Amino acid sequence: MMTATIQTTERSAVEEAAIAVEVSGLTKAYSKGLKAVDSISFEVRKGEIFGLLGPNGAGKTTTIKMITTLTRPTSGSVRVFGVDALVSPQEVRQMLGFVPQAISVDGDLTGYENLLVFAKLFYVDRSERNKRIHEALQLFGLADRADDLVKHYSGGMMRRLEIAQALVNRPKLLFLDEPSIGLDPYSRMQVIDHIRQLNRDFGTTILITTHDMAEADELCDRLAIMNLGKIATTGAPRELKKTVGGDIVTVTVRGAWTGSVPPDIGSVVSTENGVLKVLTPDGEKAIPRITDYIEDAGGVVESVSLNRPTLDDVFMKYTKASLQQEGSFTEARSARRSISRHGK
Amino acid sequence: MNSFRRAVASAFTIAEIEARKVRHDSTELWMRTVQPALWLLIFGTVFNAIRGIAPGGYSYLQYIAPGVLAQSVLFVAIFYGITIVWERDVGLLTKLLSTPSPRISVVVGKTLAAGVRGIFQGIMIFALALIIGVNLRFDPLDVAGVFFVVVLFAMCFASLSMTLASFLRTRDRMMGIGQAITMPLFFASNAIYPVSLMPPILQDISTYNPLSYVVDAMRAMLLTGDYANLPLDILVLLATTVALIACASVLLKKLIE
Numbered sequence: 001m002m003t004a005t006i007q008t009t010e011r012s013a014v015e016e017a018a019i020a021v022e023v024s025g026l027t028k029a030y031s032k033g034l035k036a037v038d039s040i041s042f043e044v045r046k047g048e049i050f051g052l053l054g055p056n057g058a059g060k061t062t063t064i065k066m067i068t069t070l071t072r073p074t075s076g077s078v079r080v081f082g083v084d085a086l087v088s089p090q091e092v093r094q095m096l097g098f099v100p101q102a103i104s105v106d107g108d109l110t111g112y113e114n115l116l117v118f119a120k121l122f123y124v125d126r127s128e129r130n131k132r133i134h135e136a137l138q139l140f141g142l143a144d145r146a147d148d149l150v151k152h153y154s155g156g157m158m159r160r161l162e163i164a165q166a167l168v169n170r171p172k173l174l175f176l177d178e179p180s181i182g183l184d185p186y187s188r189m190q191v192i193d194h195i196r197q198l199n200r201d202f203g204t205t206i207l208i209t210t211h212d213m214a215e216a217d218e219l220c221d222r223l224a225i226m227n228l229g230k231i232a233t234t235g236a237p238r239e240l241k242k243t244v245g246g247d248i249v250t251v252t253v254r255g256a257w258t259g260s261v262p263p264d265i266g267s268v269v270s271t272e273n274g275v276l277k278v279l280t281p282d283g284e285k286a287i288p289r290i291t292d293y294i295e296d297a298g299g300v301v302e303s304v305s306l307n308r309p310t311l312d313d314v315f316m317k318y319t320k321a322s323l324q325q326e327g328s329f330t331e332a333r334s335a336r337r338s339i340s341r342h343g344k
Numbered sequence: 345m346n347s348f349r350r351a352v353a354s355a356f357t358i359a360e361i362e363a364r365k366v367r368h369d370s371t372e373l374w375m376r377t378v379q380p381a382l383w384l385l386i387f388g389t390v391f392n393a394i395r396g397i398a399p400g401g402y403s404y405l406q407y408i409a410p411g412v413l414a415q416s417v418l419f420v421a422i423f424y425g426i427t428i429v430w431e432r433d434v435g436l437l438t439k440l441l442s443t444p445s446p447r448i449s450v451v452v453g454k455t456l457a458a459g460v461r462g463i464f465q466g467i468m469i470f471a472l473a474l475i476i477g478v479n480l481r482f483d484p485l486d487v488a489g490v491f492f493v494v495v496l497f498a499m500c501f502a503s504l505s506m507t508l509a510s511f512l513r514t515r516d517r518m519m520g521i522g523q524a525i526t527m528p529l530f531f532a533s534n535a536i537y538p539v540s541l542m543p544p545i546l547q548d549i550s551t552y553n554p555l556s557y558v559v560d561a562m563r564a565m566l567l568t569g570d571y572a573n574l575p576l577d578i579l580v581l582l583a584t585t586v587a588l589i590a591c592a593s594v595l596l597k598k599l600i601e
Contacts, residue, residue, distance in 0.1 A: 068442050071601055090347075094444040104435035108365045117364075120357040121443040123350060149368060 019082075020046045020173050020205040021067060026076035028062050036062040038229035039076065044173075049199055049206045051216040051223035053311075055319050058226040060209045061101070064175050067207075068098050081172060094122070097171035097204075099162045101178045107151030111142050111161055114150060115168050122169040129168075136167040140194060156187025163194050166204065174198065176208045180215060192219060213311035225318045232318035240314045247283030248307040249290060251276045257299030265289050283308060347446075354445035358453020363460060373461065377468040380416035384409065384472055387536075399538045402567060405478045410562035411535030413469045413490075414497065414555060417462040421498040422526050424458050425505030426518045432599045433515070441600060448593040451506060455589065458502035459495035466494050486565040493565075496581050497558045503588035510595035535559050554584055 021044040028037040037059040044050040052060050065071040067078050069089035078085040085092045105114050115133045124132065137143040140160045150158060159179060166174045176195065180188040192215065198204045210216050216223055217237045224234040233240065249266070252275050259271045266280030276294075280286040283306040291301045366373055384405070391397060392404040399407055431437045440450050470487070473480055505522070512518055530536075532546055533555040539547055550556050561577035564570055 070438065070441055070597075090444050090446065093442060096442065098439065098442040100435045100438050100442075102435035104439040106361070106365075106436055107434075108368060109361065110368075113361075113364055117357055117361050118439075118443065120360075121354055121440070121445045123353075123444065 018046050020044045020048075020080070021207065022077075022079040023063075023067065024077050026063065026066060026078060027074045028059075028066060028071065029074045035229050037066070037073075040226070040229070040231045042224050042231055042234055044205060044207055045222075046205055047199070047203050048221040049195070049208065049219055051220035052207060052209045052226060053211075053213070053216055053223055053315060054209075054226035054232075058319070059229040060226055061177060063226070064098075064177055064207070064209065068096055068175060069093055095172045097166040097169055097174040099159075099166070099174070099176045099179060101181065103155070103158045103162070105150050105158050105161050105165075108149065110147050110149055111137065111153070112146040114161060115165060118165050119168045124169055132168045132170075136164040139167065139197075140164040141190075154187070156183050156190060159183060159187065159191050160194060163191065163198070166198060167202070170202065171204065173205045173207065176206065178209055178211065180210070180212060188215075195219065213315055217311045225315060227319045233314075237311055241309045241311065244309045244313045244317055246279055246281045247286070247309070249278045249280060249283050249286055250305045250307065251278070251290060251294065252302040252304075253294055254300045254302055255298060257294055257297050261290055261293055265293070350444075351446050351449045351452075354443075354449035355452040355456060357445075358440075358450055359456040359460065362454070362457030366461075373464055376416070376420060376461070376465065379419065380412045380465065380469055381472055383412045383415070383536075384469070384478075385476065388412070389476075397537055397541070400568065403479075405473075405476070406480065406567060407563075408536050409469065409473050409478050409480060410490075410566050411533075411559050413466055413494070414533075414559045414562060415530050415535055416465045416469065417494050417498050418501055418526055418529065418555060420461045420465060421455075421458045421501035422505050422522045423518075424454055424502035425507075425509035425512075426515050426522070428454065428506050428596075428599065429509050429513065429515050429518055438600050441597070447596050448589070451503060451589055451592045451596060452499075454506065455499035455502040455585075456495075458498040462494040462498035463491055466491055480566045481569060486569075489565045490562055493558060493561050493578070493581070496578070496585055497554075500554060500581060500585040500588060503585065503592045506592040507588055507595055510592070510598040513599065529553060529555050533559060534563075554581060557581055 023043070024041040025039050026037055026041070027035060027039050029035045040059075040063065052063065054060050062071065066073045067080065067085065069085050069092055072086070080092045081095055083091050083095070106117075109117070112133065115136060116129070119129050119133065134143070137146050140163065142157060142161060142164065145153065145157065150161065153161065163176075163179070179195065180191055183191065195206060195208070196219065199206050208216075208219065220237060222234065222236050223240070225232045225240075233243075235243075246266070248269065254274060259268070259276070261268060261276075261278055265286050266278045269277040269279050271277075278286065278290060287304055287306065291304065294301055388405045388408050391408075395404070397404055397407070428437065431440075441447065470480075470482075474482075505518070508521055509518055512521060532542075532549045533553045534550065535555060539550050539556070542550065557577040557580045560573055561581070564572075564574050564577075
C-alpha cells in the first residue's frame with residue numbers, strides 16, 4: 001500500500017519534469033463577451049518542436065501572449081517548467097525567448113548591439129556575454145555585418161538576428177510567431193535550419209505558430225490546430241494525416257483486366273475509362289504490388305501516380321468553417337511592411 | 345535586494361540603447377538646439393533691447409536663459425510618448441516587455457534617456473549664453489544642481505508623455521497632445537515673464553504648473569543665489585515624477601493589448 005503511493009507520486013514528478021508548458025482551461029475574453037481563446041488545454045513536452053496552427057483570428061497569438069505573460073488570462077492557468085506564469089511572471093520570462101510576428105530587432109542599432117542589449121536585459125552573465133554573442137553572429141552568418149546598422153540588413157538577416165538572440169540568451173523555451181512569413185524561399189530555409197539547430201544542439205523547446213503547412217510538417221514533432229479559440233485537434237503530423245485517410249494510388253491501365261485488386265493491398269475507390277484509384281495505408285509499398293498484379297492479369301500499366309494526404313488536408317478538415325482567404329493576405333502584407341519599415 | 349539591483353541595471357540598459365542610437369545618428373539632437381537658440385538670440389535679444397521687462401534688476405537675457413533651458417527640456421521630454429508608440433508599432437515594445445526585466449525599468453530607462461538629452465540641451469544653452477555674454481553664475485555646484493533638476497524634469501515629463509501614450513495609443517494623437525500641452529505650459533509659467541505680470545487666473549494656473557517650479561529652481565541657482573524656495577521646488581518635482589513613473593509603469597501594458 002505504502003510503496004504504491006510512493007510510486008504514484010514519483011511517476012507524476014517524472015511526468016512533470018518532462019513537460020515544458022502546461023496550459024489548462026486557458027481563456028481570454030474581451031468585452032462584449034467575445035472569447036479570443038476559449039478554455040483551451042494542451043502540453044508542450046520538453047525538447048520538442050511544437051506547432052500551433054490555425055487560421056487568422058483562431059487565437060494563436062493571444063495564446064502565446066498569455067504564456068509569455070504579456071497578457072493576463074481571464075481564467076485558466078499556465079505553468080512553464082512548473083512555474084506558475086500568473087504568480088511569477090518575471091521568473092517565467094527569464095526562461096523564455098520570444099520572436100514576434102513583426103520583425104522586432106532595433107534598426108537603429110548594429111547587429112552586435114542588438115544582441116548585447118538584449119543579453120543585458122536577460123541578465124546573461126557578463127563573463128559569458130561576449131563569447132556567446134560572437135559565437136551566435138558566427139553561427140548565423142552575421143559576423144561580417146555585425147557592426148552595420150540593422151536597418152541596412154535584409155529581411156532574412158533581421159530574422160536570423162532575432163533567432164540569434166535566443167542563442168545568446170539561451171532560453172529553455174523559444175516562441176516563434178510566424179517566423180518565415182514575408183521571407184524568400186532561401187531565407188526561409190536558412191531560418192528553419194537555425195530553428196532546428198537550436199532545438200538539436202541546445203535542447204531548446206520550441207513553440208511555433210505558422211500558416212505554412214509544409215513547414216509545420218517538416219519541422220514539428222507535434223502540433224495543435226486551433227480554430228475559433230479552441231483546440232480542434234492535437235498530435236504528431238503523421239498521426240494527423242492518417243485521420244484524413246490513407247494514400248491514393250492512381251493507375252492508368254490498357255488492355256484486358258478485370259478491374260479489381262486483392263483486398264490486402266487496398267480498396268478500389270473507382271475505375272473509370274481505364275483509370276483505377278486504390279485507397280491504401282501505404283502507397284509507396286502498394287505501387288509495385290498493384291502493377292505486378294495488373295500485369296499478371298494481362299493488363300498494361302501506362303502510368304502510376306501517388307497522392308498522399310498533406311497537412312493542408314488536415315488543416316482544411318478542422319478549420320474549413322472559418323477559413324478566410326483575405327485574412328492571410330493582410331497578415332502577409334503587414335509582415336512585409338514591417339520588414340520594409342525597418343529597412344528604411 | 346537582488347531584484348532591485350536587476351531593475352536598476354535594466355533601466356540603465358534601456359537608457360544605454362538610446363545613448364547608442366544617438367551615437368549612431370545625432371542629427372536630431374543638434375536640430376533640437378535650434379529652437380532654444382532662436383528664443384535666446386532673437387526673442388531674448390529683442391526684448392533685452394526694449395528693456396520692458398527687467399525683473400529684480402537682471403537683464404532680460406539673464407532672466408529668460410533658465411526659462412529657455414526649461415522649455416527646451418520640456419520639448420525633448422514630451423515627445424517620448426511618440427517614441428514608445430512607435431516602438432509598439434514596430435514590435436520593439438513587445439520584445440522589451442517579454443524580457444525578464446520589470447516594466448518599471450523600461451519606463452525609468454526611457455525617462456533617464458530623456459534626462460541625458462536634457463543635459464545635452466543644457467550644455468548647448470550654457471555654451472550659447474557664454475558666447476553672447478549672458479552673465480550667469482557658473483559656480484560648479486550650481487551647474488551640477490541645474491543638471492540634476494534638468495534630469496528630474498525630463499524624467500517627469502517623459503513619464504507623463506508615456507502615461508498619455510497608454511490612453512491615446514497612436515502617434516498622430518500624441519503629436520497633437522504634445523503640441524496642445526507644451527505651449528500653454530510654457531506661457532502659463534514664469535519662463536519668459538514674471539508671474540506678477542500675468543492676469544490673476546493665469547497666476548493661479550501657474551502655481552499648479554510644474555514648469556514654474558523648475559524655472560524657479562534653475563533661476564535660484566543660475567541667477568539669484570537665493571535658495572529659500574529650492575527645497576519646495578525640488579520636492580514638488582520629485583513627487584510628481586515618482587507618481588508619473590508609477591502611472592506609466594502600470595499602464596505600459598495597455599499599449600500592447
